[in-house]
Amino acid sequence: MDELNEHHGDTADALISAARFFHERGWMPATAGNLSARLDDDRMLITESGQHKGQLGPDGLMLVDLEGNVLSPDKQPSAETFLHIILYRRWPRIGAVMHTHSVNATVLSRLAQGSQIHLRDYEILTALPEVTSHDAEVIVPIFGNEQDIPQLAARVDEHMTQHPELLGYLIEGHGFYTWGEDVAQARHHVEAFEFLFECELNMRRLTP
Ligand SMILES: [Zn+2]
Secondary structure (H helix, E strand, O other): OHHHHHHOHHHHHHHHHHHHHHHHOOOOOOOOOEEEEEOOOOEEEEEOOOOOOOOOOHHHEEEEEOOOOEOOOOOOOOOOHHHHHHHHHHOOOOOEEEEEOOHHHHHHHHHOOOOEEEEEOOHHHHHOOOOOOOOOEEEEEEEOOOOOHHHHHHHHHHHHHHOOOOOEEEEOOOEEEEEEOOHHHHHHHHHHHHHHHHHHHHHHHHOO
16 A cells, blocks of 8 residues: 555546546446556556445555566455456556446446447547548447356457457446556546446437
8 A cells, every 4th residue: 555655646536526527417327337547567556356336445445466467565466367467468558447337338238138239420529539520430339247257358358359449348238447558548438438328328218
C-alpha cells in the first residue's frame, strides 16, 4: 500500500473517481464490476474483490502482475482479474480496463442472446477511437456468461485475434467490458457505450 500511495497515487485517484461516478450512475451497484489501470509492462492496479464501488478508497485497490500473481499482501483479487490481464497482455496500447454491471447492458445482453449488437447512426459513435462518422458501424459481441473465467478469457482472446478493432464486449446477463489508452479514455468509452445501450434498449422498446 505504501508503494501504491507513493508512486501510483494519481492512477489510484483516477480509478476511485471513476468507480464512484459509475456507482452514482447505477452502472456499478454495490460490489459489482471492477476497474484496473496498467502501471508498467508487468503490473496493474485493480479493484479488490468485494469492494463497494460507491465507497471505494485506496485500500480497495491492489497490485497484480500480468501473470496473475498478487503483489499486495492480504488482498483478495476478483475472479475476473484474468479478463483484465488478457487485454493488457494482448495490446501494450491498453492502459485501463473497465467492467460495469448496468441495467441497460444486462438487459440488452439478454435480449440479443448469443449474437451481437450493431450500433450505427448514432452521433455519439464519433466519441469512440477511429470512428469519424455517425454512419460507421460498431459491433459489440455478446459472450455467454461463464463462471470458468479462464475459459471465457480464452474465448474473448480468440475473438480479438479475428477482430482487432474490438472496443468492448457484453457478457450475457452479466455486464460490459471496455478499455482505453488510459483511465480517462476508458471512462469516456464506458459513458459512450452506456448511452448507446440505453438508446438501443429504448429503440427496441418503442419499435414493435
Ligand atoms: Zn462482472
